[in-house]
Amino acid sequence: MALLSSNSSHGSDHASDPQAGSLLHRSWRRGIPSRLGAGWLVGGGRTLAALSLPALLLGGCAGRLTLPGPVSKAERTRISDAPPALALKPPSNQIVAAVDKVGPAVVRIDTVKRMVNPLGGVLGGGPAIQQQQGQGSGFITRSDGVVLTNAHVVEGASDVHVTLPNGRSFTGKVLGADPLTDVAVVKLVATKLPVAPLGDSAKVRPGEWAIAIGNPLGLDNTVTAGIISAIQRTNALGEGQRVPYLQTDAAVNPGNSGGPLLNDQGQVIGINTAIRQAPGAGLSFAIPINTAQQIAAQILDRGFASHPYIGVRLQALTPQLAREINGATNECRLPEVNGVVVVDVVSGSPAARGGLKPCDLIERVDATEVTNPSEVQLAVDRGRVGQPLSVQVRRGDQRLNLTFSPAELPHSS
DSSP: OOSSOOOOOOOOHTTHHHHHHHHHHHHHHHTTEEETTTTESSSTTTOGGGGOOHHHHHTOOOOOOOOOOOHHHHHOOOOOOOOOOOOOOOOOHHHHHHHHHHHGGGEEEEEEEEETTTTTTTTTTTEEEEEEEEEEEEEEEETTTTTEEOHHHHTTOOOOEOTTTTOOOEEEEEEEEEEETEEEEESSSSSSSOOOOBOGGGOOOOOOOEEEEGGEEEEEEEEEEEEEEEEEEBTTTTTOOOEEEEESSOOOOTTTTOOEEEETTTTTTEEEEEEETTTTTEEEEEEEHHHHHHHHHHHHHHHOOEEEEEEEEEEEHHHHHHHHHHHSSSSSOOSSSEEEEEEETTTSSSHTTTTOOOOOEEEETOOOOOOOOOOOHHHHHHHOOOOOOOOEEEEETTTEEEEOOOEEEOOOO
């Protein structure tokens, strides 16, 4: 038990019993309970057995015992003359304030996907056209009805219905979806809608508040909170990802997909997109809002997102893997370091035209140092189609600076 005070001046009580005083002193210094006579000591406290009767009655003062005289009823009732305490203001709850700010702009998205049943009408195989219903979340970013959500929420949907928290419902049109980043844009025919303010995901740091709003499992307007567990999770859903995900421990469930992840200022910092189950807990991932804005802007401009493409297959390199490769073949002589090595170059690709070869160790893309395939992918994505991209590689004992222009990654129509 911790001491509430560091005051240890008990000399007057110890003087009558030197042995007791010594035991009290040793017990106090050890910080453990000791027993003296019939009383217990905790952290150096005094017991009845260690005190004389006068000390109990008078606190050690000499002289006659003087009893108090009669007191009035008012004096007996009043036990304090302290001034009345000022009323305390209720503490502000940042989560409540953030939800109040953004909540009206968070929507439920109901979808219907119509599929042809090859056994329809044959031997009781069901109807020729089957319908599959789905549900997700989204949020309004423009008052004229622009809604951001996940691509997988609206993928293949024949009908899209969007419902606001106040009950208003609209038919939505999917303007475009990007499966590589899982961002989609839905347009509503409406005006003067509530909007969710967007933050800057580049400023997000681990340990900050993370607030998720959505419609998990059909339960509308559900709020959960946690913290940002990590940023720049490029390997969250496998290698070679084009999204540096935000990781959070805020509870996210099916139906939350496409909903906003907020900071404590009530700004959207991400779009909830995926979960990974773990024993005793779950991990949630969100697309940074800066990435989502870039993709959404391209979709609004031309109906699809552009992704630079250089045409290489990459492998993460470790010292052990380098030793194994060097021992198995003379065609590749790799340094025994952690890095990213070129495994294959697509014939006729921008990388092939620029002189990149298998066994090249990529060290930098433009001014960015890279150590794994995902970092190379993200660095290439920051470039632009048709614009020169510089790549520094290590080939044997040489360091080479190569330049080539990424092409447009083919996209599905």
